[in-house]
Amino acid sequence: MSSQGYTVAVVGATGAVGQQMMRYLAKREFPVKELRPLASARSAGQKVIFHGEEVVIQEAVPTAFDGVDIALFSAGGSVSEKLAPEAVARGAVVIDNTNAYRMNPDVPLVVPEVNREAIRQHKGIIANPNCSTIQMVVALKPLYDRYGIERVIVSTYQSVSGAGWQAIDELQQQSKALLNGEEISANILPVGKLSKHYQMAFNVIPQIDVAQENGFTLEEMKMVRETKKIFNDSSIGVTATCVRVPVMRGHSESVYVELKSEFDLDEVRQLLNNAPGVIVEDAIEEQVYPMPVDAADRPEVFVGRIRRDFTHPRALNLWVVSDNLLKGAATNAIQIAEALISEEK
Amino acid sequence: MSSQGYTVAVVGATGAVGQQMMRYLAKREFPVKELRPLASARSAGQKVIFHGEEVVIQEAVPTAFDGVDIALFSAGGSVSEKLAPEAVARGAVVIDNTNAYRMNPDVPLVVPEVNREAIRQHKGIIANPNCSTIQMVVALKPLYDRYGIERVIVSTYQSVSGAGWQAIDELQQQSKALLNGEEISANILPVGKLSKHYQMAFNVIPQIDVAQENGFTLEEMKMVRETKKIFNDSSIGVTATCVRVPVMRGHSESVYVELKSEFDLDEVRQLLNNAPGVIVEDAIEEQVYPMPVDAADRPEVFVGRIRRDFTHPRALNLWVVSDNLLKGAATNAIQIAEALISEEK
Known part of the structure; x- marks a missing residue:
């Protein structure tokens, strides 16, 4: 990862949570070098606004994770099951907002106010708990x-x-x-x-x-x-x-x-x-x-x-x-990302 | 009380519960000889339909309970506090749907499926519990x-x-x-x-x-x-x-x-x-x-x-x-009335 910032993918960029993730990345001034909004083929080509600039949504395929540092997943469990390992294989740390990995013993399940230290045990994937x-x-x-x-x-x-x-x-x-x-x-x-x-x-x-x-x-x-x-x-x-x-x-x-x-x-x-x-x-x-x-x-x-x-x-x-949509999903995911990059410093 | 039926007053006849009480009296074919819908002076003169006939709403004043056998109250606690004793003094049994008498040790609080037998202890007033x-x-x-x-x-x-x-x-x-x-x-x-x-x-x-x-x-x-x-x-x-x-x-x-x-x-x-x-x-x-x-x-x-x-x-x-509005209020009150008249038989 770079000191000038991170390449951050948001998988599920057209969804209710995905949109809050991008909004919240901007609001918290997370050090984003490149935002890569990803979605299904159907939504690819649409645009999102990030820090006042248009960014084109790309299709969420394995190669879309090339060069990604942090991948925020919120596109359903089956998408995470398929693509999170691909993102990890390409060097990304995945913060997954679905139920796919939450109870996996190799995956920390993190609410920073409660168990921030668990992040250190990650093997590529960190799970965001259920909103409730x-x-x-x-x-x-x-x-x-x-x-x-x-x-x-x-x-x-x-x-x-x-x-x-x-x-x-x-x-x-x-x-x-x-x-x-x-x-x-x-x-x-x-x-x-x-x-x-x-x-x-x-x-x-x-x-x-x-x-x-x-x-x-x-x-x-x-x-x-x-x-x-x-x-x-x-x-x-x-x-x-x-x-x-x-x-x-x-x-x-x-x-x-x-x-x-x-x-x-x-x-x-x-x-x-x-x-x-x-x-x-x-x-x-x-x-x-x-x-x-x-x-x-x-x-x-x-x-x-x-x-x-x-x-x-x-x-x-x-x-x-x-x-x-915020503390129950997007905010917590971004807080995990913030804790992750602060651990690296 | 008469074997040809009962004179039944409904106090709060324009209210959400009062209307259900009248509807439910008709539906259950409660033996009503005379229905006497009562409400505030503002609503007196309006009409309700009971068993297909128009009945004029009278003002809820003490004399309106003359000749009443059963008075169903659902017009707020202050109305019950003022008029229930007047109804009882005139020989009516009051079934009160407000909070006014529920915890009064002289007033049975009745859900017929649970404590029907408590009705026998009444001294003129029987309380209908809170809906919840x-x-x-x-x-x-x-x-x-x-x-x-x-x-x-x-x-x-x-x-x-x-x-x-x-x-x-x-x-x-x-x-x-x-x-x-x-x-x-x-x-x-x-x-x-x-x-x-x-x-x-x-x-x-x-x-x-x-x-x-x-x-x-x-x-x-x-x-x-x-x-x-x-x-x-x-x-x-x-x-x-x-x-x-x-x-x-x-x-x-x-x-x-x-x-x-x-x-x-x-x-x-x-x-x-x-x-x-x-x-x-x-x-x-x-x-x-x-x-x-x-x-x-x-x-x-x-x-x-x-x-x-x-x-x-x-x-x-x-x-x-x-x-x-039904089991939580009107239905339970009519069930109390039914239990009451069946006890008398």
Whole structure:
């Protein structure tokens, strides 16, 4: 890699997350010598604007990674499975935002605020966790360090942007149709590739990603497994119920946390206040708490509704909100890239 | 009361719940000799249709209860506080859908599927529990009877209709405005009488009703206190996080239940299947689970996503959905009235 900057590929450059990655690379003034936006053959030839200049999207093929230093992948698991090894073979470090490598023992799964040091173990690929996991572990980190965590029970309120542009469009189209008293069509949610699709507008759907044999969904099991891996602590119990709500952008989570030792609630607030990447918005008596419309387009994790649980002596409840396209995806990936280049210095 | 039928007053006849009460009285063929719709002076003179005939709304004043056998109240706590004693003094039995009397030790708090026998203790007033409590206790009842319940942790996804017609209208107006790229106004949610109002369209708001000193909201504490009272068991621990979502009608709940003894998951499904008022919709592998748009205008409580909790040996998770205007309010009130008259026979 060069001291004048890095050649950075963004795979999935036309996607909701890919676009935020490029925006965020520019915003954070990441030292980009050359931006290489990559996408499917269908999108090749289209242009993106980066630092005020047009850059042509190229087709994501193995040779497109020649000379790439850092490749940010966010084009689906199958694209990562096929092309990430090609990028690594050409000398790139891959930061992968899909589920393809997250649980691979050779691949660090990194949220810089929690386990930045794991980056050093990479063998070419570093995985970006699932959006719903990232915001939760950022909020849990200061509690884990101070008290230890026995277990977590989380119910999510996830926006449709996690399912891409098409899902955002579908929610808008359905909302318009219903408000005009017209018939709706449903083709994307809850899971594009499955056979049944349901109304998302003015509805909630208790399924994100495919079913697993144990009755949980893959999204729910991602939260379980990734949390253990990121904290490098398989003793943490996690139970998740993942639900899609008719919100464009921003995931919310109702989080019950059982700690290993007793705690003082003021100290918990203080710890969260001081935690990197966390903003506490917690004053229910003044109607202050995080909401997804306020968190949209902001890179932090917002925590509110902090309160003692009266059914267990070592438990508390939190309300955690973050922009799933930023900290849940693009921001975290760029932060990994920043940590990576700072390690090299 | 007469064998030819009962004189039934509906207080709050223009409201979202009051209208469902009248509709449901007709649908269930409740033996109504005379329907007396009552409302504020502003609405007096308007007409409602009952069994195909127009009935004029009268002003809800004390003398309007002369000759009334059963008075269904759903016009806000202050109206109930003022007029329920007047109705009782005139010989009516009041079934009150507000928060005014729910925790009063002289007032039974009744969900017929759970504690029908409590009706016998009434001294003129019977309280209808809060919508979010009703659907949860109906689902918990067979588990309580078979295994005992140690504690419950619930996160809700509540529709705006719980806040009345104005909240439904506000959600529709805001949704239209946002889809047209226009400015929105917010005047109702989360709590009409509080000073701050927030966007509901394409957002979630982690506040329902006013804040309490312990950091929970009143809605959350209603779920805690009412559950204990309905089961007549103060040992049940309940923790609630109540959240408003941009859904017109139907509340959803992610419910974690810790039982007192070990359980078999197939038996749990069987118990729920056989429970009165419960419909099990539980096959995640076939994308079968309850959703609010499917539950709307149906009187049952729908339960799905039934699965063992892997973080505790005696815990399971449920997804519980019901129409907050029906089982959460009108249906339950009419069921209480039905139980009441059947006790008298």
